[in-house]
Amino acid sequence: MNRVTAPRPQLPDGRSTRWNKHREERRLELLRAVRHVVHEEGPEVSMDTIAQQTGTSKTVFYRYFGDRNGLQDAVGEWAMSVIARKLADAYRAPGTEEDTAESGTGPATTAEPSRERLRAMIRAYAELGARSPAVYAFAARSDVVGPHQLRPGSFYEGVAELLLGAVDLDGLDPAGQRQWAAGAMGFVRGCMDEWLAGRDAAGGGTRGEHEARQLADRIAGWLWRTRNVTEEAHGPEEHR
Amino acid sequence: MNRVTAPRPQLPDGRSTRWNKHREERRLELLRAVRHVVHEEGPEVSMDTIAQQTGTSKTVFYRYFGDRNGLQDAVGEWAMSVIARKLADAYRAPGTEEDTAESGTGPATTAEPSRERLRAMIRAYAELGARSPAVYAFAARSDVVGPHQLRPGSFYEGVAELLLGAVDLDGLDPAGQRQWAAGAMGFVRGCMDEWLAGRDAAGGGTRGEHEARQLADRIAGWLWRTRNVTEEAHGPEEHR
DNA sequence: TCACGATACTGACAGTATCATGTACTGTCA
DNA sequence: TGACAGTACATGATACTGTCAGTATCGTGA
Missing domain, CATH: 1.10.10 (Arc Repressor Mutant, subunit A)
Structure with a gap:
């Protein structure tokens, strides 16, 4: 018009x-x-x-x-864009990831696009960190503290938002969804930091990337289990 | 002599x-x-x-x-001691928490001391953050970066270690256990930060503590589900 | 009129060096 | 036994260094 x-x-x-x-x-x-x-x-x-x-x-x-923070945020946005791109790939081709290797065994319902997206995101995240820990730390490290609290850096917030959009969390109130996303982001962060801190003796490079992938899959598995049950429904028949 | x-x-x-x-x-x-x-x-x-x-x-x-970092670590150790004390209570009295309210119904095996401890820890953590976000942030914020990576602050490492001791993670290799602990710690951290960031309008004080407790229980529930299955054993009977 | 690059500055803050003061303990001498 | 000099340490104050984020200013060039 x-x-x-x-x-x-x-x-x-x-x-x-x-x-x-x-x-x-x-x-x-x-x-x-x-x-x-x-x-x-x-x-x-x-x-x-x-x-x-x-x-x-x-x-x-x-x-x-x-600002320095502005610079870090800019790098953070770049990193997010990398993740978002991989996520977009996952949206487009739900089960076409090259290395799943177990796709043949289970029934077709195992394909779970939401789960696939979760995994793709975490993989992207881990690869990012593995490829350049320094850049990852720089981008992530914009933890400005407000007057009293400690805000998560905008990078983390951004990834959490991506996560929120990628994984379907029906059966959870909106506040709960945000909390879950923040928590999941934190889980990934915690694992990454621990992993990065623990590989000084180990050689980095390509081998690091393979390990990063394994780590990512493991994390995705854990987080996936977290999700998908409504709330207090685990009930008494959990054991045997 | x-x-x-x-x-x-x-x-x-x-x-x-x-x-x-x-x-x-x-x-x-x-x-x-x-x-x-x-x-x-x-x-x-x-x-x-x-x-x-x-x-x-x-x-x-x-x-x-x-050092400033030394000071922050000292406050962090204090905070850890608070958490550790509550954890010790949980060790001593497995199901005696005041509000469980279901302790009478089921058989003794339902009490799951490990789960109870997980919850107690997270509650303690959340209460700490709710009571004084500033002190919490101060203690947690000793994120010294090494030459290249970003080490988690020693407070987080400490709590992760507590977590490692408190929750039983059999069926997971040692590296996996450490990763899980770091991740769980991160999950809690992420949720806390999100929660703290999101309550500017809401009044703090006692009501905050009650909410903190709810949050903690929710987190504990999520994290509990994460654990307790060995690795790829979630199998087909997951649903009903 | 606007971006550019350079230089030099301010201000805040972590961390250090130095000094004078106070005080409980130790060894020695009367 | 008691007085006294000297020692070991904590204390608090002031002033300093060095680093770094952020700013102000200037000349150049399109």
């Missing part, structure tokens, strides 16, 4: 607008560079070091990201 | 040892004061403010705790 630009009183100055696409490109470029630097230097790099290693100056980063 | 004090080359100098008990008392006193200040000022108080509000000077804290 209204594709007119009329309601905008001052028409955009070409001297201003010409930067718009450039800005976007530049931003991505910076982000890429930051990821590289963080990967090399660890998640605690100072802004000065980032600027220096990038070959540019600190002001640029502050102009583009406002 | 030999009432000589000879065997001790240098007998402990009273001028040194006389401080030992004083130091301990003082440490506890400082810790108490810190908890109070943190409760008032939030988890991000500067060391200067802590010293000032405590009526003493910064150097004292550095002498006693070495």
Whole structure:
């Protein structure tokens, strides 16, 4: 309908607008560079070091990201986009993952797309962490504390939201759904951190990625069991 | 015969040892004061403010705790001790919790002490967070990052270890047990953070504690389901 | 008119060094 | 036995260093 630009009183100055696409490109470029630097230097790099290693100056980063937290959040959004992409794949092809290897045994009902998506997400998450612990830590580490509480970093919140959308949690009130998502996110986080902390002696690289996958599947299995029963329905016949 | 004090080359100098008990008392006193200040000022108080509000000077804290992290860890250990105490109660009296209300009905085997302990721990944890989010955040927030990875703070590690001891996880390899504990800890953490972040409008205080209890029970229920099946044994009879 | 890059600055904060003070203990000498 | 000098340690205060996030300013260039 209204594709007119009329309601905008001052028409955009070409001297201003010409930067718009450039800005976007530049931003991505910076982000890429930051990821590289963080990967090399660890998640605690100072802004000065980032600027220096990038070959540019600190002001640029502050102009583009406002804040150190803004930068971390930006990297976090990138990470989320990676996860979201894999998730989208899982939406598209419910049981086509290459390595399931047990798909032949059970009945067709085992395919459970929701479960498949949960697993895909956690796999993506774990691969991310395995590939570059530093970048993962950098992105995840924007745990700004408010005046009194400790807010989860926006990365975690974002992933939790993805989770909320991906796994179907019918039979749970909305608050419960949010809690479950946050908890599941925390579970994954906890496992990842423990796993990352525990592999100093072990060689990283490809072998790490395989292990990450196993870890992810295990986590997904655990979390899946969590879900799918309504609430207090486990009843007395649980044992034998 | 030999009432000589000879065997001790240098007998402990009273001028040194006389401080030992004083130091301990003082440490506890400082810790108490810190908890109070943190409760008032939030988890991000500067060391200067802590010293000032405590009526003493910064150097004292550095002498006693070495580090800001040391201080946070100390508060964390205090918090852990609170949890551990409740856990010990649960060990002692398996089904004697005041509100279970179903203890009379079933056979003794329904009491599942492991599950009871899990619940007791999570309740203690949640109560802690509900009572003073700031102190909780302060204690939990000692997330030192190593050179590259992000280690979970020692508070979380400690609670995970408690969890590992409290819940029986037979049928899981040791690595898996550690992962599960870390994950469960993370689950609780995630839920707590979400819950704390989401109650700005809601009044705190006693009502908060009741809600905290409900939350804890819910979490315990979820986590319990996670456990107790060996690995891939969830099988077909899961439903009805 | 806007982005860019550089330099230099501010302010906050963790952590340290130093000093003067107080006090219970120890060994020695009267 | 008691007084006294000296010791070992905690205390609190002040002032310092170093690091780092964030800002202000300037000249350049399209």
